[in-house]
Amino acid sequence: MDIIISNSDGRPIYEQISSQIKSKIMTGELNAGQMLPSMRLLAKELRISVITTKRAYEELERDGFIITMTGKGSFVAEKNxxxxxxxxxxxxxxxxxxxxxxxxxxxxxxxxxxxxxxxxxxxxxxx
The missing domain is CATH 1.10.287 (Helix Hairpins)
Structure with missing residues (x-):
């Protein structure tokens, strides 16, 4: 997944991640039911802490953009x-x-x- 982290962006990294994933969902680049990379894999790809990706995913889930199933992963929620x-x-x-x-x-x-x-x-x- 193409996510760009910018040190010059004033927002925290987790917010940059969740914002970009929300945008991909809203534009249809990510579709309902599509699996997201695991928190560990995304953290490794972005060279950041797993805690940061966890916080981004938690925010996305709280806002209703993704659902997480223990042992299965995180998926794009049905569009509301x-x-x-x-x-x-x-x-x-x-x-x-x-x-x-x-x-x-x-x-x-x-x-x-x-x-x-x-x-x-x-x-x-x-x-």
């Missing part, structure tokens, strides 16, 4: 459309917060932001 939508909404809100922060710092008006968003949205949907 509400859960996936909520995850997308969280990501959008995060990006919007960054947009607001940047626009305030360069004195961009709300109207300017709305105009930019409308234009970009229309371009994306017309392609």
């Amino acid at each position: 459309t509400d859960l996936v939508r909520e995850e997308y909404l969280k990501r959008i809100e995060s990006h919007l917060n960054e947009i607001i922060r940047l626009s305030v710092s360069c004195d961009l008006s709300l109207k300017d932001i709305k105009d930019m968003l409308t234009l970009m949205y229309e371009e994306e949907n017309n392609e």
Whole structure:
């Protein structure tokens, strides 16, 4: 599994792992029922502690993205459309917060932001 750990990313390693796995599940790169690498194997591939991969998997399970069966491994859970939508909404809100922060710092008006968003949205949907 391709997971990239970045030392320059401000997030903890377990969060980087869980975030990338969530993304792969949401985009369909990982499908329901698909087995994930064991915690030990993933830790070995990423050259990190098993404790870190365990924490990432625990977070994914808590959030409903994977299920773990003792002795069998961890598997991608059936997609819960509400859960996936909520995850997308969280990501959008995060990006919007960054947009607001940047626009305030360069004195961009709300109207300017709305105009930019409308234009970009229309371009994306017309392609």
